[in-house]
Amino acid sequence: MARSLIGGLVDADMAAGSISVSDPGTGVCEALHSDFGIHHAGSNGELLAGCDLVVMAVKPQQMKTVVSELAGQFQNKLLVSIAAGVLSNDLLAWTKQPDTAIVRCMPNTPALLKCGATGLFANHYVTEQQRQQAESVLAAVGDAAWVDSESQLDAITALSGSGPAYFFLLIESMIDAAQQMNLPKDLATRFAIQTALGAANMAQSSNLEPAQLRENVTSPAGTTEAALNSFSAANLSKIVQHAMQAAEHRAVELGIELGDKANG
Missing domain, CATH: 1.10.3730.10 (ProC C-terminal domain-like)
Structure with missing residues (x-):
């Protein structure tokens, strides 16, 4: 999914140099740098320090570990999660910051062809500008729409996710x-x-x-x-x-x- 998002953003004329990626497997980052010209951050901490929006494209079971390692570093950042089933309140708790701006997304596999359908939910700390940023990222791989309550993402999962x-x-x-x-x-x-x-x-x-x-x-x-x-x-x-x-x-x-x- 990360590759699809990056490809969609580059195709939408976002400057490749403004996109950074971090992954424990260096081969993944090197391939993305080679294909799209994006920046390869040396660590998750380095990536987070240099950005205002971070997309957590990790497996749900790995999310707590990844977010907890960055706890306390989300001030003035927008955390966007595309991990199925991980609730925004859990993400908030793991950041160790009570006012972290979080957008939780439910994309689907046709996003790989830029034909996706993604539901988005924002917690109370997300600003209007951040909402626009998050929507522009997910809209790069298909249709994206906001839901009013996080529970509606469960219905989105049943409709477009599955x-x-x-x-x-x-x-x-x-x-x-x-x-x-x-x-x-x-x-x-x-x-x-x-x-x-x-x-x-x-x-x-x-x-x-x-x-x-x-x-x-x-x-x-x-x-x-x-x-x-x-x-x-x-x-x-x-x-x-x-x-x-x-x-x-x-x-x-x-x-x-x-x-x-x-x-x-």
Whole structure:
């Protein structure tokens, strides 16, 4: 994700020299410096001292260690976390500064192609200027939008964070069904993906609601209606609702678990 963010920012004409990176694996930093011309900081402390916004692109289980090592050094800094499940109050506690400005983000994997969807939440100490800074960073890899409460990031997780997997599953199922209808796998794969891409582009570019676009494709007593009736009989809408509720519930659990383990 760090590589995607850096690439997006450079493509958006941010000066490469204004971006610094630090990583225990020197090979990672050297590759990023070679590819984008960014600065390679010698340590996390050196990086933090020279910036006003720091993106913590580390695994959730590593977050407490990384932030705690920098405790007391976040004065006038904006901490942006893209670690799933790590709550802003836990981050605040680990900084050892009661007024640290923190933005917590929930991106998704299409950000790797600059087609991401990222939800952002800011704690009370984030200024308007800092909000704009954080949004510009995440907008470099796709769409970015603010939520009013941190709990809404759990819903964002269920919608867009986990959402790509739902579409991959549908594509996979369509490929399998087409193969059972004697289409070769390569053609089934190609057309299933193209159909998903085309439908997404139509939904994004049209002023019509998805429901209306669906109705426009559906002729009375036609093939699409037959398929949709089968989906309805299987209660597809309720299945999707239950699946997303399960994802949201697990997101809540992860926030509790990660905080308990780190603070225990």
